[in-house]
Amino acid sequence: MITLYSYPGLYGLEDNNPYGQKVFAFLRLCGLPFEHRHILDAKAAPRAQLPYLVDDTTMIGDSDAIIAHLKRKYATPIDDALTHPQRDLDLLIRRTLDDLYWVMSYSRWADPRFWPAFKNAILTTHPDVTAEALEGAQKYNFERYHYQGIGRYQADEVYARGVADLQVLSNLIDDDSFLFGTQPASTDAGVYGFIANIYFYDIDTPLKQFVLSRENLVRHCKAMRSAVNGAAVA
Known part of the structure; x- marks a missing residue:
């Protein structure tokens, strides 16, 4: 089970932080089911920064590292055609x-x-x-x-x-x-x-x-x- 932890939304967006919004968009585009939890306190996050992702027992911080993990584990084809x-x-x-x-x-x-x-x-x-x-x-x-x-x-x-x-x-x-x-x-x-x-x-x-x-x-x-x-x- 994938759980995305990020800041609360604002103005109709799912996250008022661009990095959390980036990961949210990636998950949706790839069709990966996930739970989205909004938090403010980042003390429990890797490097005390949001967003972070928990995938079963694996915790990953940093939006680029999160996306790299998801592409690697779930073989998402979203970037396969890139030169x-x-x-x-x-x-x-x-x-x-x-x-x-x-x-x-x-x-x-x-x-x-x-x-x-x-x-x-x-x-x-x-x-x-x-x-x-x-x-x-x-x-x-x-x-x-x-x-x-x-x-x-x-x-x-x-x-x-x-x-x-x-x-x-x-x-x-x-x-x-x-x-x-x-x-x-x-x-x-x-x-x-x-x-x-x-x-x-x-x-x-x-x-x-x-x-x-x-x-x-x-x-x-x-x-x-x-x-x-x-x-x-x-």
């Missing part, structure tokens, strides 16, 4: 998304223009979460941003970095297909986890403004949403 150059590009895209993560997180927790809307959305959607808990998480994130480095930049410099990442993704996505053809690959699940956590949020960050300005990013996000929902396992 060697496409597999190299998959790695580069995932590293770009790792960079984009920090800008997305910054826009929610650190930018005073958008923090109140994000905080209110969490408190309204999840009444069991307290304002005190969110403020504690915000303080923790401020420390992360400082040590990672992004917290030492001005806001316009932070968003310039994120928009550059999004521009690369837009350049790689065709107007009428997924990244590597007519069917989504695991790379598409990763991109979807991030774009969905920008596009579906009712928070007008510079990242969302850019996504809205690129029809191919919006189309890809909507197509992935349909593919994920259509591949749902009863």
Whole structure:
């Protein structure tokens, strides 16, 4: 039995963290039955990070490690048709998304223009979460941003970095297909986890403004949403 542990959803998404949304999308696209449990406390998780997955007696953390485990154990064919150059590009895209993560997180927790809307959305959607808990998480994130480095930049410099990442993704996505053809690959699940956590949020960050300005990013996000929902396992 597969159990996915991830953060709670928001704005209609199954996870308000792009990495959890990525794994959720992958599981759905591959038709693997699983239980989805939403948690906030990551202390029991590998490296104290979400998402993580429990597969029978095996516990795996990190979204890339989770997907590698699932592909290996269940022989999922989702990436079988990828060429060697496409597999190299998959790695580069995932590293770009790792960079984009920090800008997305910054826009929610650190930018005073958008923090109140994000905080209110969490408190309204999840009444069991307290304002005190969110403020504690915000303080923790401020420390992360400082040590990672992004917290030492001005806001316009932070968003310039994120928009550059999004521009690369837009350049790689065709107007009428997924990244590597007519069917989504695991790379598409990763991109979807991030774009969905920008596009579906009712928070007008510079990242969302850019996504809205690129029809191919919006189309890809909507197509992935349909593919994920259509591949749902009863």
